[in-house]
Each structure stands twice: as structure tokens, then as C-alpha cells.
Amino acid sequence: MTTSMNPTDRAAVHGDRPAIVMAETGARLTYRQLESSSNRIAHLFRRLxxxxxxxxxxxxxxxxxxxxxxxxxxxxxxxxxxxxxxLSDAEAAYVVENCGARVVVHSAELDRLGDAVATASPAVEVRFTTGPSSPSGARVLADEVASLPDTPVEDELEGYYMLYSSGTTGRPKGILPALTGAPFGTGLPIDATMRDAFGFGEDTVYLSPGPLYHAAPLGWTMGTVRNGGTAIVMETFDAERALAAIDRHGVTHAQFVPTMFVRMLKLPGEVRRRYDVSSLRVVVHAAAPCPVEVKERIIDWFGPKILEFYAGSEGNGFFMITTGEWLEHRGSVGRPSLGTVHICDEAGNELGPGEVGTIWIEGGLDFEYHGDPSKTAEAYDERGWSTLGDLGHVDEDGYLYLSARRSDLILSGGVNIYPVEIEDVLTMHPAVLDVAVVGLPDEEMGQRVHAVVTVVDGVEAEDALAAELVDYTRARLAHFKAPRSIEFGEVPRLPSGKILRRALLARYEAAATS
Incomplete structure (x- = not known):
């Protein structure tokens, strides 16, 4: 057994144990193969x-x-x-150009996009494909590294992923991490958190169902390898295939976003009962607020194994809550394990328990938005506290509850309405597969509540159902929060599970203009 965070040491111990397994195909990389292949590419990077x-x-x-x-x-x-x-070609090219990438590596599947982003970015010096060939003329990575050593480069140092915000409220922002200059093998903060707070170790089998360009799927999959476990990576999420992967691989740790919980819960009972999920020891969820009833039903199904965390890619704070704590503070995302939380009004004054305001973090990790000092400045106040722009409140025991992003608020008749509160109610209607709530312009009220609803298979999307959903909401919330209009259609979501409200609102603005 080794406690090293260096994959070289892990490879020496584990050898042919799989480090990564693709859930659909069963293709795998052993620790030894991952070590050898990554070392060859590391030598190529240095030669470049x-x-x-x-x-x-x-x-x-x-x-x-x-x-x-x-x-x-x-x-x-x-x-x-x-x-x-x-992303569109232009949006992806913006990210590549903005981050200042000197090298682009793309898959055979995304050859056209790889060519487009590299061509549009003047800083890119060379482009490689991981495939056997490239119609657009990229250099073949396997050919380039074939003759290079498979031993570590002499000057190994810890790097860091630089992620971009989801772009739900505008252009994506690059979140620039601080490189420490630490020797490779030191590990990143998330690696130790996974070990110490979530129980990751050499016997861990971790299911990663999300896209690797997002923080949690990327960081936690790599952290699984750091801690000596095996990561089962889904090519794309599918509710039944996720359950099948848990059963087939004996998954011990899994991570989901609330929409994934909903999709699994909406499977027919006989489908859910088909798969054995008893191997699960920890089920992690994050990325968006989880409706209370959804989480209650997941706890009933999986058992008291649910660990929730709240954090941003910015890394300025980290909140956690266990199942036991949550059952005593239903709806909370926990208390901070990194940083101190403050709830403030628009003037910066601190609010008391139960009062909703902007969430500020004191004493967390510093961050900056790459190439955007004004956005960075907006994220900090004169006390040095930082915010991600989320709204929420704390209770008497210091547990945090999320309300919304400030940009998502609906102001109707002078009253703040939080879309997520309405979405949580409608999500539990048996005919609803997915829902998004936005505020549309209204001459009388300023904004009116509008819901976009995706129905489950076999349900007829018709006026009678729309009326039923309005009544369903009114029976559970104040009447002014109920949708005044309902549209049936696809809810635009990022693969991370976040609703792309910006795309919805842009669609309505375009329709109004035309």
C-alpha cells in the first residue's frame, strides 16, 4: 500500500490494475500504461x-x-x-485564444473543431490528434511520441487545470489558478479532500458520469488515480446505463448532479430494481441546488450515503453536508470546511440568520479571472471577501442554503421570486421530466413567471396539462410564484446540469424583436 500522490509510485505498486475504465466500451488504461504514455507526451511537451x-x-x-x-x-x-x-466554433475558439494555448490536442472525433479553434488562435503553434490520422492535417500524437522515453522528465512540477465558467450569464471566464511550483506528486488540494473527507483510497471504484471539461468530473477522476483507485468514466450520461455501471463494476463512490438524480428516479420501478447498487459507500452531489423531495427519495433508495458539497471552480470556498446533517437541516448545502461565510445585502451589510443576501466568503483561496481584472475586482469587496454571485441564507447553526444566482432572480410586482423554488416543485410532478423557470417582460408586473417544461415519454403536452401544472404549483407555493405561462419543449442545459437561462431568454428576446 502506498499513500503517495505520485502516479509514478502508484504505477510501481499497482502495475496492471486499471486506472481508467470507459463505462460503455470497457476500454481501459492500466496504471503502468498511463504512466508510460503520459511520460512520453511529457517529453514531447518539453521538446516543443x-x-x-x-x-x-x-x-x-x-x-x-x-x-x-x-x-x-x-x-x-x-x-x-x-x-x-x-460550444460553437466561435465560442470554443474564444476559449482557446483567451487562455493563450500554444498547443492544441484534439480527438479524431473532433478533428474539424480542433482545426477551427487552432486556426482562429494566433498563439497556437502546433496541433495534434489522438487519432490514427487527421483529415485536416494535425500531427499524429502517437507517431510523435513513439521514440521518446517512457520515464519521467527531469523537471517534473505540478501543473493545474484552468477551467472556464459555464457561460450561463455571459461569455465564459477563465479561472486562473496559482501554480505553486511544487514537485509533481505533491497533489492538488482536491486530492487530499477526496481522501480525507470522502474516503477515497486504493479500494475505491469511482463512477464519473459528467463531461471532463467540467471541474468535478475532471478533478475527481484524476484524484481517484492519485489515491490509487479506479475511475469508471461514462462517455455520456444515461440514467439506466449509470445504474448498470454501478452494478457491473461494483462502484463504491459516485458523483451526480441533481438532474441526474431526477432522471434515475423517473425510471420505471422495475428498471431501478434490476440493478444492484449496494456496493455504493458514498454518493456525492453538487453543481446545483437539489430539490428537497428529490434528495429525500435518493436517500430512501441509496441509503444514508449522500455527501453534498457546494463550491465553485474558483475554489474560494468549500461547503459539505452529510446525510445525517442534511436530515436535520433539509435543503442546506452544509457548513464551510474552507473559508468563513457571510450573507450581505447590496450595501455590504451583514444579514442575520434566515435573511437572503449575497454569499461572501472570507479566508478562502484567492482566484482571478484570466485577462479580466474588472471581473476579478467585481468578485471581491473592500474586506477581501469573495463571491460567486450566488444568493442564499444561513440558519441559526451556520448551515448555508442557496436561493439563486442574482442574475436569475425574477422581480415581479416588486417581489423577488427565486426560479429554483418553482422548479423544485414542478420537477416532482409525475408528468415532468425537466423544467426551467425564467422571468419574461410584463407591462403590469415588470416580469412574469414563465416555465419551460419537458414531459416524460408517453405524456401528451397539452393545455390541460399546463393548467394542471399551474394548479399543482399553487397548491404548494404562494400563488404569485406560480407560472403565468407554460411552454412545452426541451430545457437547454449544459452537460454539467446547469440550466442555460441565457439561451432561453435570448430566444424570447429574439422572438419579441421579430
């Missing part, structure tokens, strides 16, 4: 003149080939940005 602090961009779907590239960047002190490949 990449030095600690330089930047690369990675454009791949969830696939096995991305992991040696990630680890090569991590062990050579680079900043690396996995690019959201669901």
Missing part, C-alpha cells in the same frame, strides 16, 4: 519548448486517449484547459 506556466488546450469528448495528455500536462507544470466541445 513548453515550460511550467505555459498553456495547452484539449478538445476531446470523454474518451480514453485524453488521460495521458492530461497527466502529461499535470506532471510538466503546465496550465491546461479542456474545452467544452458543445
Amino acid at each position: 519548448g513548453l515550460e511550467p506556466g505555459d498553456h495547452i488546450a484539449i478538445v476531446t469528448e470523454n474518451c480514453l486517449d485524453v488521460f495521458p495528455v492530461l497527466w502529461a500536462a499535470q506532471r510538466t507544470g503546465l496550465l491546461y484547459t479542456p474545452v467544452n466541445w458543445h
Whole structure:
């Protein structure tokens, strides 16, 4: 047994144990293969003149080939940005250009997008494909590294992923981490948190169902390897396939976002009972507020194994709550394990328990938005406290409850309405698969509550159902919070589970203009 955070040491001990397994295909990388492949690519990066602090961009779907590239960047002190490949060409090119990437690595599947972002970014010097060939002329990574050593480079240092915000409220912002210059093997803060707070170790089998260009799927998958476990990576999330993977691989730790919980709960009972989930020891969830009833039903199903955390990619604070704590503080995201929480009004005055205001963190980790000093300045106050722009309150025991992002608030008739409160209610209606609530312009009230609803298979989306959903909401919330209009259709979500309200509002604005 080794407690080292250095994959080289892990490979020496574990050898042919799988480090990464793809859930659908069963393709796998052993610790020895990951070590050898990432070392070869690390030597290539050095031969290209990449030095600690330089930047690369990675454009791949969830696939096995991305992991040696990630680890090569991590062990050579680079900043690396996995690019959201669901973005348009222009949006993805903005990320690659903004981060200053000198090298782009892309999969065979995303050859066209890789070519487009590299061509549009003047700083990019060379482009590689992880595939066997490239129609657009990228250099083949396997050919480039074939003759290079599979031993570590001499100057190994810890790198860091530089992620971009989801872009739910505007253009994505690059979150620039501080490189410590620590020797490779020191590990990142999340690696130790996973070990100490979530029980990750050599016997861990971790299910990662989300896209690797997001913080948790990326960081926790790599952290699983740091701690000597095996990561089962889903190519894309599917509710039944997630349960099948838990059953097939004996998953001990899994991480979901609330929409994934909802999709699994909406499976027919006979489908859910088909799969044995008793191997689960810890079920982690984050990324968005979870409706209380959804979490209650997940606890009933999986048992008291649910650990929730609240944090941003910025890393300025970290909140956690166990199942036992949550049952005594239903709806809370926990108390801070990093930083001190303050709830303030718009003038910066601290509010008391139960009063909703902006969430500020004191004493957390510093961060900055890459190339955007004004956005960075907006995230801090004169006391040095930082905020992600979320609203919430604390109770008498110091447990935090989220309300909304300030930009999501609906102001109707002078009253603040929180969309997530309405979404939580509608989500539990048996006909509703997904829902998003936004505020649309209203001459009388300023804004009116509008819901976009995706119905479950086999349900007819019709006026009678819309009326039923309004009545359902009114029976559970104040009448002024009930939707005044309901539209049936697809809810635009990021693969992380976050609702893309900006896209919804832009659609309505375009319709109003036309």
C-alpha cells in the first residue's frame, strides 16, 4: 500500500490494475500504461519548448486517449484547459485564444473543431490528434511520441487545470489558478479532500458520469488515480446505463448532479430494481441546488450515503453536508470546511440568520479571472471577501442554503421570486421530466413567471396539462410564484446540469424583436 500522490509510485505498486475504465466500451488504461504514455507526451511537451506556466488546450469528448495528455500536462507544470466541445466554433475558439494555448490536442472525433479553434488562435503553434490520422492535417500524437522515453522528465512540477465558467450569464471566464511550483506528486488540494473527507483510497471504484471539461468530473477522476483507485468514466450520461455501471463494476463512490438524480428516479420501478447498487459507500452531489423531495427519495433508495458539497471552480470556498446533517437541516448545502461565510445585502451589510443576501466568503483561496481584472475586482469587496454571485441564507447553526444566482432572480410586482423554488416543485410532478423557470417582460408586473417544461415519454403536452401544472404549483407555493405561462419543449442545459437561462431568454428576446 502506498499513500503517495505520485502516479509514478502508484504505477510501481499497482502495475496492471486499471486506472481508467470507459463505462460503455470497457476500454481501459492500466496504471503502468498511463504512466508510460503520459511520460512520453511529457517529453514531447518539453521538446516543443513548453515550460511550467505555459498553456495547452484539449478538445476531446470523454474518451480514453485524453488521460495521458492530461497527466502529461499535470506532471510538466503546465496550465491546461479542456474545452467544452458543445460550444460553437466561435465560442470554443474564444476559449482557446483567451487562455493563450500554444498547443492544441484534439480527438479524431473532433478533428474539424480542433482545426477551427487552432486556426482562429494566433498563439497556437502546433496541433495534434489522438487519432490514427487527421483529415485536416494535425500531427499524429502517437507517431510523435513513439521514440521518446517512457520515464519521467527531469523537471517534473505540478501543473493545474484552468477551467472556464459555464457561460450561463455571459461569455465564459477563465479561472486562473496559482501554480505553486511544487514537485509533481505533491497533489492538488482536491486530492487530499477526496481522501480525507470522502474516503477515497486504493479500494475505491469511482463512477464519473459528467463531461471532463467540467471541474468535478475532471478533478475527481484524476484524484481517484492519485489515491490509487479506479475511475469508471461514462462517455455520456444515461440514467439506466449509470445504474448498470454501478452494478457491473461494483462502484463504491459516485458523483451526480441533481438532474441526474431526477432522471434515475423517473425510471420505471422495475428498471431501478434490476440493478444492484449496494456496493455504493458514498454518493456525492453538487453543481446545483437539489430539490428537497428529490434528495429525500435518493436517500430512501441509496441509503444514508449522500455527501453534498457546494463550491465553485474558483475554489474560494468549500461547503459539505452529510446525510445525517442534511436530515436535520433539509435543503442546506452544509457548513464551510474552507473559508468563513457571510450573507450581505447590496450595501455590504451583514444579514442575520434566515435573511437572503449575497454569499461572501472570507479566508478562502484567492482566484482571478484570466485577462479580466474588472471581473476579478467585481468578485471581491473592500474586506477581501469573495463571491460567486450566488444568493442564499444561513440558519441559526451556520448551515448555508442557496436561493439563486442574482442574475436569475425574477422581480415581479416588486417581489423577488427565486426560479429554483418553482422548479423544485414542478420537477416532482409525475408528468415532468425537466423544467426551467425564467422571468419574461410584463407591462403590469415588470416580469412574469414563465416555465419551460419537458414531459416524460408517453405524456401528451397539452393545455390541460399546463393548467394542471399551474394548479399543482399553487397548491404548494404562494400563488404569485406560480407560472403565468407554460411552454412545452426541451430545457437547454449544459452537460454539467446547469440550466442555460441565457439561451432561453435570448430566444424570447429574439422572438419579441421579430
